Amino acid sequence: MSRLLSAVLAAVAAVLLLAATAALFGHSPLALLSILVRSSVGSRFAIEGTLLKSVPLLLTGLSVVIAFRAGVWNIGGEGQFIVGALAALAASRFGVVASLLAAMLAGAAWASIASAMRLWRNAPEVLTTILLNFTAIHLLGWSVNGPLRERAAQYPQTDLAAAALPPLASGIHSGVLLALAASVATWWMLYRTMEGLRLRATGFNPFAARWAGIRVGSQLARAMAISGAVAGLAGGIELLGVTHRLFERFAAGYGYSGIAVALLAQLHPLATIASAFFFGALVTGAGELQRTADISAGVATFGQAVVILLLIVFDHVRSTR
């Protein structure tokens, strides 16, 4: 089974399973599917909504692609997303460009804490990045309730950022283009630069990489930093393009969803575009299900989980052929 085929099958099967499960609870699967499709890609408005959800998913997906390709398990997209947004907010009065650069730097720095702990104490980054997520979530919670709370002091949220991404069309911000450019840039980095070749070699076989003169430790640290920068950029773009302010549930699981996005894309940066759009549509459609059919929007998470499980099964089938 080719990689593309197994990805498409997993995506289709996830949607069908979702409908079938809903049927168990007395909903009509066809009606559900129709709502799902109509509300995510059925109109210009729906597509715009899907695109808005796809942008952060695409960027956190790319972040995971970079890390996993290098063999470093960065599960910390959520935390890097948050600190990226915090930095973007802080730097927003210097303009959009400075703000996004600050977001990338902050994401890279946050991720590098995990690298540093790996180098000094051999702490596994699966653990440290997850713990750093909680740290970032609480940092955000404290910030919006304390020092960064809006001047009106009415809600636990910050004031509006001083800069915003220019809109592309009605309802769509220019972050869409940035995210697409990031996909191409990631592809170029991985497949057209020595850095990318070394990164992939290290991910596939760190022993052989070391014998070929690659300094594996610093290679992994660089991959982690780049991965963190992209997740941080995702947070910055979400702030400057969509929410314009920060609040406690700002990250909304985008960092974790990036893992599903990257896996469905089989860790290919260009396929990540399609994968992010699919999950973006799923999230948008699930929101509509909640409004019209009284089904929890949590079904989107259910869909992600099913996709990952199916991919694992398909991978296994493929490898035992």
Next chain:
Amino acid sequence: MIHLAHVTKTFGATRAVDDVSLAIARGEIVALVGENGAGKTTLMRVAAGELAADAGTLAREGRAELVHQHFMLVNELTIAENLALTHPGFRFTTRRGIEREAEAAIAASGIELRGVARRVAELSVGERSKLELIKAIARRPATLILDEPTSVLTPAETEELFRVMRRLAGEGTAVVFISHKLPEVFAVAQRIVVMRNGRVVAESMAQDTNAQSLANAMVDRATAQPRDRATGRAGGEIVAIVGVAGNGQTELAARLRDEQPGAAHIPEDRTRDGIVAELTIAENLALRNARWRPREARAHAERMIARYSIRARGPLQRAGDLSGGNQQKVILARELERTRCHPERSEEASRPTRAPGPSLTLGMTPQIVAAEPTRGLDIEATRFVHEQLRAEAANGASILLITSDLDEAFALADAIQVIYRGRLSERLTPAEAAEQIGRLMAGVA
């Protein structure tokens, strides 16, 4: 025990096994010989039921166990735990329990392996291959297939293996022995089957044939005699480090890798340390480069495939799909071409090099460090590697050859040093070494 009839197996466009019929009886030791890529391993994977044949039939009585050339062990687990993994079904047990079982299984196999609580990651390659063998024997197979089992064993360990093979055959097990080493084949096999290009090209009882005719059958032409020492070298030399596996060879190579980053390094364990299986040939060749230009790299890989006669479909083939000998050629092409492009290498590598032992130093600064460069290779590929090393020496390169194959050491080296418990002996001429080597390798002062 096993009866294969008209078996064919193709991978893509390659016919790995082409209409082969072969029967192996109880209590028989059959040697399967042939060059890398001749189809020996594929045929035996079909025989063991690991691969389904595209055509032909397989009849098998009882279980067949294939001991792979590549290790199939869990590095993070201990010897005892790896053996316990082969136990079928569910059960409760204790650490002590599985260690007792492991010791019993090892004793029953007749193979010497101590310290069952050691993790596989800590074992030498020789010990790992013993563990693979014990694992296979513990499952009491009706047919035992060994793929290149001696390539990582010392002469004494090889003898031990042969004793085990003979005993198993005496007890009625059918034993298949895949090998390149004709003296070993004659030492242990009753019947010899030669494969070439996926077909069986010769088959006879061991007493009815000889090494020369087998070699001819394998390569389809008379193998060249080992040639005389090359003459007219300017400064180049080959120093061989020999010793029983596990005396610090691995550490020496790793240390030189870190201390002499400018030198060419051919690692001992090519599947783990040499090749990135998932990358293409072109990508593997470019790993040492300063820049990555896919088109240039492809053209370079095409040249290397021709120059090193790598049997590949093209530069974009996955390196992991190549046979062992061809993987080794890819490593050789990457490492040797690299030193060739950088004539200033001798300046870069001018510090004296310390050996792993506390007191002794290497008497040279190697520009090429080749560890077990021909392990598991067939005659043709071995000769090719030797030619390359000789040519490099003739060009003035100083080469450190770390090998457990004494024939190889004597065939190539200008000087020999013996490694024992991490210490190197004095530099010996080949003539001196021939006299003292047994004593030095055994550590008898």
